[in-house]
Amino acid sequence: MQLSFETDVEAFRAEFAAFLDEHLPRGAESLERPRSTAHIPEWARRWQRLLFDEGWLLPGNPPEFGGRDASLLQQYVHLEELARRRIYHSFNPQGLGIIAASLLSFGTEEQKHRWAVPVLRAEKTAALGMSEPGAGSDLASLRTRAVLEGDRFRVNGQKVWTSGAHDADFILTFVRTDPDAPKHKGISVLIIPTDTPGVTRRPFGSLIGPADLDFNEVFFENAEVPAENLVGELNQGWTVANGSLGHERTLLWLGFAERLEDLTQDFRPDGVLGRDRYATLVMDLQALRLMGSAALARAARGEQDVAALSVLKLFGSEAVQSATEAALETAGPDALAHPARTAPFNPMTLEDFYAGWFERYARSFSGTIAGGASEIQRTIIAERVLGLPRG
Structure with a gap:
């Protein structure tokens, strides 16, 4: 090796x-x-x-x-x-890592240069319109409807948890274009500029606090979108969805490894966690790096291993959550303090975005959801690693 x-x-x-x-x-x-x-x-x-x-x-x-x-x-x-x-x-991480990447994979040459390049050059920003009130991890249940009328789609429906939509220039939006097809069929993808008449964005606060405005509800009321804004083929949006999330997942585990590395620096063996919990944290970090390195080597050889990515995503996100939960419990009331807030703010560093232990713990939940929720990863692992029958 x-x-x-x-x-x-x-x-x-x-x-x-x-x-x-x-x-x-x-x-x-x-x-x-x-x-x-x-x-x-x-x-x-x-x-x-x-x-x-x-x-x-x-x-x-x-x-x-x-x-x-x-x-x-x-x-x-x-x-x-x-x-x-x-x-x-x-x-604009979703714009760079998911949306621009998807447009480069599935878009026309005109779409690549009109929409993807401006996102890559930070001239435009983008949001991802996937989740709906009744379609979160189960994207195939989405109901937002787009009807092709001549050279335009008429869009009606709602999205939710649409990160950054109120500041974005456009939303890569997953819509249902054939309501009679099986739910994994009949889905299409549209580029919808946020200044389109009939598009309403409503940001709302999160567990971190009402001032932490990133999530949005987005409503489409007879919004007209040019047919040229269709990404990929009509009714083939499921292919684009798998490609979009694939761009996000390939090296996602590295971010969890770096978070765990940060936590080892913050805790120390005789610090907040105590020796036993610190040892668990270090072992989790080493296990994640070794499994990630093995998956990376397979990918470099051209081998596809979706199940390995699911294991890494599940283990990495929950290891970070477990470590921050342990710190929260051990620190007690002191966990509500935000020590980094007292230092000069440096937005280039992660520490200033995860200042206090409560904030770090609260934000750790997003890691177990974004890129495929833990429940979905367990299903993939059960079926494709353990070979268990569908329940």
Whole structure:
């Protein structure tokens, strides 16, 4: 077993690290904090554009889409270097990692340059319209309806949990275009600009507090959308959905590993958690890194292992939640304090977004939902790893 990277991969890492050392925003230029996951302050737009222009935004993409045709292992060390320095390469993560990636995979050439490139260059931001009041993890139950009338779709329905929609320029929206087809069929995907008449966005607070406005309800009332905004083929939206979430899941485990790494630095063996819980945290981190490395090696060889990604997603997200819950219990009333808030705010670092233990614990729930809820991952593991029959 080789637990190191080849020379070309490490050279790629060194080149990126040198770029970061020279160009990373610092000081007063990076003080403005984003309002939501679809609001990018002007300094951060400049930063993302520089990454795009230099091919460091998404290195696996071709140069015209912000990359340099990097291998999977090179993409991994790129993300690892960002995570090690706790750097965001975009404050519109769903726009960059899911929506633009989906448009590049399934969109027309016109859609790629009109919608995906502006998102990659931080000239536009995007939100993802999947979940509905009656269709969360079960996306196939969605009811938002789009009827093709000549050269336009007429859209009616509702989405919810649409992160950043109130600040986004457009929403990649999953709609039902054939109500008579089986529920996994008859779904299509539309690019819907948020200034379209009949589109209403209503942000609402979360467990973190009423001022934490990222989630939205989105209502469509006879909203007319040009037929040219259809992404992929009519009634083939399930294929786009699987591709969209696939873009999100491939290296998702690395984020959980870095969170656990952060927690080991915060706790220490004689700190908040005590020795036993600290040891569990360290073992979880090592197990996640080893399983993730094995999955990465298989992917680099071109092997598809969806079940392994489910194991990593489930284990990583719940390990982070377990560790922050333990810290919350141990710290008692002190867990409600926000120590990082007293320091000068640096929006380039993760710590300022997860300041207090209660906030860290509350936010850990999103990790067990986004990218496929834990219950869904357990079903995949039961059927595709353990070979259990459908219940």
